Amino acid sequence: MTSETTSPKAPVFIKAPSRNATADNAPVETLVTEVIARVRAEGDAAVRDYSRQFDKAELEVFEVSEADRLAALEELDPQTRADTEFAITNVTNFAKAQLGTLSALDVEILPGVHLGHRNIPLDRxxxxxxxxxxxxxxxPIMTIVPAKVAGVKEVVACLPPNAHRAMIAGCHLAGADRIFRIGGAQAIAAMALGTESVPKVDKIVGPGNAFVNEAKRQVFGPVGIDQLAGPSEIFVLADETGDAEMIATDLLAQAEHDVRTRVGLITTHKPLADAVLAEVERQLSDLSTAEIAARSWEDYGEIALVEDEAAMIAYSDHVAAEHLQVHTVDPQGFAKKLSHYGSLFIGELSSVVYSDKCSGTNHTLPTMAAGRYTGGLWVGAYIKTATHQWLTEEGVKQVAPPAARQAASEGLEGHRRAAQLRLDRLQA
Structure with missing residues (x-):
């Protein structure tokens, strides 16, 4: 049995989730449709009204001035600034390394038929x-820095007006060209449509709540989006070598993000499953964010017991978790057998929290099994790969006859004439 051909055999749940992560989205969809329509019709006035309604913010001017940016930077704790710059350096260096793998292409596919592509950064x-x-x-580091490395001409950042001022400093340090204090669906609508204050962008990236996600879904088409991100996820794959305390700690670190975070352990070893269950309860007793983490664990946490390594791989690929940690006797070898995930953390020393904060890989990742068809945000998301071709006379002789014949067989006389014209002139 493989995960590509059949669904995995159902595991035994030592702890099963009590709720389905897919919620009814109809009320959100209705409200977001209204927000986008009003921003399209009223521009800044609608954004200002929704900021008053949803964020309790009275804003005459949305854009953060250069003076206010520098003031927020000055207010930033020195150690926090140093740690932020450390993260920016790592994310920058990794994005540059990724960019180095993207090459322009020119190839003579047939005599005189030259094809190629260019990698062109987005404008805004x-x-x-x-x-x-x-x-x-x-x-802001994860979305703004790769854009700057890619060569995007202008990076616009939007953050809720009640966001901590340190976030303004973070946007500034990451390299945002313009920063606006606008949040929620109205921010997505403003960037997608353009208003008197906010310029229209070519692509929108970055995670948000259900309203932000729905707004990205609705504006997609005229503008691009990175992905539709749901609540965060972490799964750990572990055999009998797993460390219960470490696994429980990593699960709860992710669970404190949001009450809808999905966290889980997939293991072949029942003693470890029982130990992790007990350890999670023990750690929740003195975790300062237990009000959030406990709800996440109760509603969406799971511990799945499977028969063997093959079943562990099959169920993991079925889940396609956003963050996937491998705690097995041979984590490097095991990792090569996995196909579907957002980002992989190989070995017990590789915690998700390192990537979340500062190690260099991007933490904006696919959720809700989207890891089956896409990876996370990366420098290539800010670049379009556009093809080109040019032909010599010999090239025309190679492709014109089959192109004309195919057009004729399809009954497309205009196509046939266009294909034949250059060949006729060459032969004349």
Whole structure:
């Protein structure tokens, strides 16, 4: 049995989730449709009204001035600034290394038929920076820095007006060209459509709540988006070598993000499953964020017991978790057998939290099994690969006859004439 051909055999749940992560989205969809329509019709006035309604913010001017940016930077704790710059350096260096793998292409596919492509940075990108319950200084780094490395001409950042001022400093340090204090669906609509204050962008990236996600879904088409991100996820794959304390700690570190975070352990070893269950309960007793983490664990946490390594791989590929940690006797070898995930953390020393904050890989990743068809945000997301071709007379002689014959067989006389014209002139 393989995960490509059949569904994995159902595991035994030592702890099963009590809720389905897919919620009814109809009320969100209706409200977001209204927000986008009003921003399209009223521009800044609609954005200002929604900021008053949803964020309790009275804003005459949305854009953060250069003076205010520098003031926010001055207010930033020196150690926090140093740690932020450390993260920016790592994310920058990794994005540059990724960019180095993208090459222009020119190839003579037939005599005289030259094909190729160029990698062209986008003109203007909008980065949504979530406010959330905590000042997530890593958030602007992950969306803004790769855009600057890619060569995007202008990076626009939007963050909720009530976001911690350290977030403004984070956007500034990451390299945002313009920063706007606009949050929620109205921020997505403003960047997608353009208003008197906010320029229209070519692509919108960055995670947010259900309203932000729905807004990205609705504006997609005239503008690009990175992905539709749901609540965060972490799964750990472990055999009998797994460390219960370490696994429980990593699960709860992710669970404290949001009450809808999905966390899980997939293991072949029942004693480890039982130990992790007990360890999670023990750690929740003195975790300062237990009000959030406990709800996440109760509603969406799971511990799945499977028969063997093959079943572990099959169920993991079925879940396609956003963050996937491998805690097995041979983590490097095991990792090569996995196909579907957002980002992989190989070996027990590789915690998700390192990537979340500062190690260099991007933490904006696919959720809700989207890891089956896409990876996370990266420098290539800010670049379009556009093809080109040019032909010599010999090239025309190679492709014109089959092109004309094919057009004729399809009954497309205009196509046939266009294909034949250059050949006729060459032969004349």
């Amino acid at each position: 990108v909008g980065c949504y920076v979530p406010g959330g319950r905590f000042p997530l200084l890593s958030a």
